Amino acid sequence: MKRVRVIPALLIHKQGLVKSVRFKDYRYVGDPINAVRIFNEKEVDELAIIDIDATRENRPPNIARIAEIVSEAFMPIAYGGGIINADQVRDILSVGVEKIILNRAAVKNPELVTEIARQFGSQSVVVSIDYKKNFFGKPVVYVENGKTSTGLNPILFAKQMEEAGAGEILLNSIERDGGFEGYDLEMIEKVAHAVNIPMIAIGGAASLSDFKRAVQYGASAVSAGSFFVFQRPHRAVLISYPSQQDLEKYVYDWL
């Protein structure tokens, strides 16, 4: 049976776990270590952990804190936030993280992607492409938690990152973040066709059939935030992860 990775994405803000809507309105949802412990018990495929303060505060990744979180994780971990050089990557990987996620650094310094791929292998570099549509309806890449426009086209930027040595693209729709309205399938399809490296879709997942659809449109793996930490309709905080039976039945069945 073929499987696709289903990856909860956890945002860290002021030491706590938070969840946003459209990269804003951050709501506290719990303690990160506790959350990782729960996801561990639920045998999640992989986790993405993003410190959303580091880049904005111009501070380096908090290695001790990452180590503390990762020591509870017995699955692959990707970490993002505040990374600007390869030495930091070495430190992060040495505490038990598999992959690092770049956002602003990849835009400002594409050579860093190449350098990390050369030193640690391209499988260790994920580039998060956060995008939203501008006034004219054109998709544009944003950095710094969706605050700063780069003017770049997400599809061309994805190609550029592949050439630079990225191992994966995390395609992140700012407009769909936290909205429970499904993935941006149109953009998933375009980016998946443009690159040969795996692309992880994030932004908007509301159901297992959304995961399946994203994969049908070309995503190699699927990720979500709110889907795993809120229970609808009232967005009560409840950490969950689909059972193997449900994944087999609703996500893998056609693969």
Add this chain to the structure above:
Amino acid sequence: MITIVDYGVGNLFSIKNMLKKAGFDAKLASDAASIETADKIILPGIGAFDHCMTQFNRSGLREVVTRKVIDDKTPLLGICVGLQMLMESSEEGSEQGLGWISGKTVKFVKEKIGDLKVPHMGWTNVRIEKESALTSDLDLQPRFYFVHSYHVVPEDKSDEILSAHYGYDFTAAVGRKNIFGAQFHPEKSHRFGMKLLENFARI
């Protein structure tokens, strides 16, 4: 004690951490003296094959590991590129492998995997090809986390203890006497990986 060879490559901390969860102490060793006293050896490896071989050769640890494994029959488990290092050669590089398992490491054959992307990255079920102490009492549907573009092809089919499917069947783990190797990452494979490491610790 279980000793993880620290030659500057690989996710040593995670392996130690998973063994600890399984109830076994392990130490990282970057000098010959600490390997000398090992009763189990884990050889990690990640990234490019040549880089791993070169680092291992330069570390000054190859001699003592070889003596322990070949003369003393100390059980050894290679993980990921650590498995590929056990073979004679790899298509990925020009360095020679250790040659403790006959056969070579090859790239996933593009014509045979079609649209599938390389590296093979993610969770994949494995099938038991041959009974082995390493894989006893695994879950009924064991699955492990893989990240690799190359896989091993043992010359002697009876060295293959686990197989997996990615476009075609490939060797996921080997076992020959006291020498074992896994292509996947047991240290990042939840209870499935924990069980496998526990099995290794109990050999």
